[in-house]
Amino acid sequence: xxxxxxxxxxxxxxxxxxxxxxxxxxxxxxxxxxxxxxxxxxxxxxxxxxxxxxxxxxxxxxxxxxxxxxxxxxxxxxxxxxxxxxxxxxxxxxxxxxxxxxxxxxxxxxxxxxxxxxxxxxxxxxxxxxxxxxxxxxxxxxxxxxxxxxxxxxxxxxxxxxxxxxxxxxxxxxxxxxxxxxxxxxxxxxxxxxxxxxxxxxxxxxxxxxxxxxxxxxxxxxxxxxxxxxxxxxxxxxxxxxxxxxxxxxxxxxxxxxxxxxxxxxxxxxxxxxxxxxxxxxxxxxxxxxxxxxxxxxxxxxxxxxxxxxxxxxxxxxxxxxxxxxxxxxxxxxxxxxxxxxxxxxxxxxxxxxxxxxxxxxxxxxxxxxxxxxxxxxxxxxxxxxxxxxxxxxxxxxxxx
Numbered sequence: 001x002x003x004x005x006x007x008x009x010x011x012x013x014x015x016x017x018x019x020x021x022x023x024x025x026x027x028x029x030x031x032x033x034x035x036x037x038x039x040x041x042x043x044x045x046x047x048x049x050x051x052x053x054x055x056x057x058x059x060x061x062x063x064x065x066x067x068x069x070x071x072x073x074x075x076x077x078x079x080x081x082x083x084x085x086x087x088x089x090x091x092x093x094x095x096x097x098x099x100x101x102x103x104x105x106x107x108x109x110x111x112x113x114x115x116x117x118x119x120x121x122x123x124x125x126x127x128x129x130x131x132x133x134x135x136x137x138x139x140x141x142x143x144x145x146x147x148x149x150x151x152x153x154x155x156x157x158x159x160x161x162x163x164x165x166x167x168x169x170x171x172x173x174x175x176x177x178x179x180x181x182x183x184x185x186x187x188x189x190x191x192x193x194x195x196x197x198x199x200x201x202x203x204x205x206x207x208x209x210x211x212x213x214x215x216x217x218x219x220x221x222x223x224x225x226x227x228x229x230x231x232x233x234x235x236x237x238x239x240x241x242x243x244x245x246x247x248x249x250x251x252x253x254x255x256x257x258x259x260x261x262x263x264x265x266x267x268x269x270x271x272x273x274x275x276x277x278x279x280x281x282x283x284x285x286x287x288x289x290x291x292x293x294x295x296x297x298x299x300x301x302x303x304x305x306x307x308x309x310x311x312x313x314x315x316x317x318x319x320x321x322x323x324x325x326x327x328x329x330x331x332x333x334x335x336x337x338x339x340x341x342x343x344x345x346x347x348x349x350x351x352x353x354x355x356x357x358x359x360x361x362x363x364x365x366x367x368x369x370x371x372x373x374x375x376x377x378x379x380x381x382x383x384x385x386x387x388x389x390x391x392x393x394x395x396x397x398x399x400x401x
Contacts, residue, residue, distance in 0.1 A: 010132025
């Protein structure tokens with residue numbers, strides 16, 4: 001018997017959604033609503049994607065808010081299916097759970113208030129997430145709603161990893177510490193890597209590189225995260241599409257003294273830095289590769305900075321783990337940019353990361369090993385599936401009742 005779970009990922013101007021049958025883990029429908037709050041919005045709804053039964057619907061019209069977006073989504077389900085009346089629960093991707101939410105929880109009024117209280121830690125993410133939750137609960141009031149937190153997987157970090165070396169009282173007052181993000185992806189990928197290898201998760205030391213427009217890396221011992229690169233916010237760590245990753249904390253004060261406002265600095269660091277900042281606007285690796293081929297020196301430098309930072313983190317996590325069994329690449333860049341994987345592993349080859357060039361060149365949506373036979377470290381590509389992990393987390397919470 002099918003157990004459809006609706007999964008929502010609400011941003012400030014977009015909503016991604018899927019319906020997954022928790023029993024078969026098949027994707028029943030997918031959708032993307034964009035440009036919420038702008039003059040012209042779009043909705044794309046697909047039923048039975050990738051099958052001979054695939055059906056699609058495209059809509060363009062003003063979508064003023066999340067409530068209207070959810071109304072249009074409901075109508076798309078009514079037009080093409082599957083029936084939302086069959087949905088057993090709704091799982092919501094929720095970016096920041098702070099120290100309060102360390103695991104997936106059923107949503108009630110106290111949870112929503114808790115998310116509001118945490119909004120200062122994630123002003124770009126939690127408020128639209130709350131708007132999406134409230135709209136979804138009004139749309140589907142008779143089924144359980146569950147919050148799955150990006151930060152939850154990293155609630156296991158030891159104090160020495162999550163503590164910033166600042167005034168302790170100040171840190172405690174404002175909840176200033178490393179939280180980490182992309183946790184749903186890191187959790188799914190680390191488990192999938194162990195299953196693909198036929199290894200016990202508890203016996204593996206893994207380094208997982210989630211490389212997309214946003215990027216993070218984690219050190220996982222026996223399925224438990226001991227370190228990750230993102231911090232209080234998603235700005236810390238690796239070089240990303242539009243974010244710089246690690247910078248001198250004094251940069252903010254320096255730029256403020258030079259006349260920039262806090263909002264201007266925040267916008268620059270979140271939207272105008274990283275690969276885009278170094279290249280004059282390019283954040284897609286396909287475009288970056290083309291620029292490098294044309295002899296663009298800024299693009300070549302940006303690529304070098306990206307690889308240098310990533311290799312530095314992998315080396316650091318190798319030391320923290322005391323040895324690594326598996327290095328995993330995932331997300332858009334990690335899964336598709338063979339040159340990035342090659343550049344990283346070539347620099348790490350003296351430490352036992354021996355990549356197989358032929359295997360690395362293969363494009364596939366399946367998890368696979370790309371290291372040489374006998375390589376001291378197994379190197380893998382494992383496509384992430386955050387929605388499936390969210391469905392599993394949602395069902396696990398329902399089973400607790």
